[in-house]
Amino acid sequence: MATGARALPEITAYRSVPEFAFGRIKDIRIRWALDEIGQPYTTRLIGGIFEDKAPAYLADQPFGQVPVYKQGDLILFESGSILIHIAEADERLLPRDAKGRGRAISWMVAALNSVEPMIQTLVVLTVKGQGTDWLAGAMEAAKPFAEQRLARLSQALGERDWLEERFSIGDIVMIDVLRNASPQLLTPHPNLDAYVARGTARPAFQSAMAAHLADCAVGEPLPA
């Protein structure tokens, strides 16, 4: 290897997760972005979602989650921040002009803070509430929030292929969030359904998901 070759970026991923989380882990977003720009990377596998993490890992990721991203001496956690870091180096993921950059980042934050929490809550309730007396009530209360966000998102997307004129990290996160929504939530909005299908048909999503699934097995037990 030539001297001075830059070390490949490294991301962490889980070795095993419970069934409900299979195919839904956030290293997929990072793999997708890296594959969009043809940037090879290495993975470092750690146990599972609920396994106790070593203090050294918690120093890198305070909540013990994945992904952690390392490149040379630089280290980052939280998929949103990692995506900005990766995208700032390549305008195929993030426009360079201030207007386009602002819109793409607005959409990415919208996906992380205004759409994902409402969808994630429904997933969490379904898992944690299984067999409880509170599941039905909690689902009934939480569903309208998710439905309202998807209705507004459907209006905002309209007939466009992507959230803005060009594909960006905003689409990567939004599509990854939406594909975890239950079919009943997406069915009323054919344009959102088509948007998810369009995004997940991209070769970079396909290769990212294949690499994710090659690293991650189903099998981690749920905590007692």
Added chain:
Amino acid sequence: MPVNPDSKLEVTAFDWVPDFARGFVRDLRPRWACEEIGLDYAEHLISAVNRPADHFLFQPWGQVPVLNDGGIRLFESGAILLHLAEKDARLMPRDPQARANTLAWLFAAYNSVEPMLFELGNVDIFSTDEEWAKLRRPSLIEFIQGRLGRLNDAIGEKDYLTGEFTVADIAMATVLREAVEAGLIAEQPRLQAYLDRCLARPAFQRALAAQLAAFSEDAGPPAA
């Protein structure tokens, strides 16, 4: 004086909200960022009761804040905070690792801490008298406590998340305020001291006063 009607930087906020939301509407976050760096901004006040139809063009959920920076329009307070922080090293340090830490903690606030508190809001504010909410609450509280405990440990002996004050502290402190009433911060001593330290900053106090000053009793819904 950051609130300046002649500024080309415009923050959209509501002219009235119900009592429980006063001091917690998210235009507080960009107001605080502007106050920290002495950046003038103009207020664009809109009705929360009758939201102008064109507002949805700039904010898909019809929420506030929206930022208009001389024609660059952003929505989602997280994206707006990032945009403002890029203007000043006091909010976003220039050193690559310090910048990476700031990005990571900002997204931790938005995607790893605040989403849990949305569900707590469903339980404690919107469904407080429901039987299912009383049954759901203990396991939700336990989950939130676990994550806040990790955050408490990560802050350790530091004054701020990355050591020095940054835009990430604006995000995290405004998120943590949402958990104060449930008693979830008081049980984490370092977190409580951290939040007190953030909220004692004069820039926060000025931002809070500016939000409260913008509310007009005449702008509320007609009395029943």
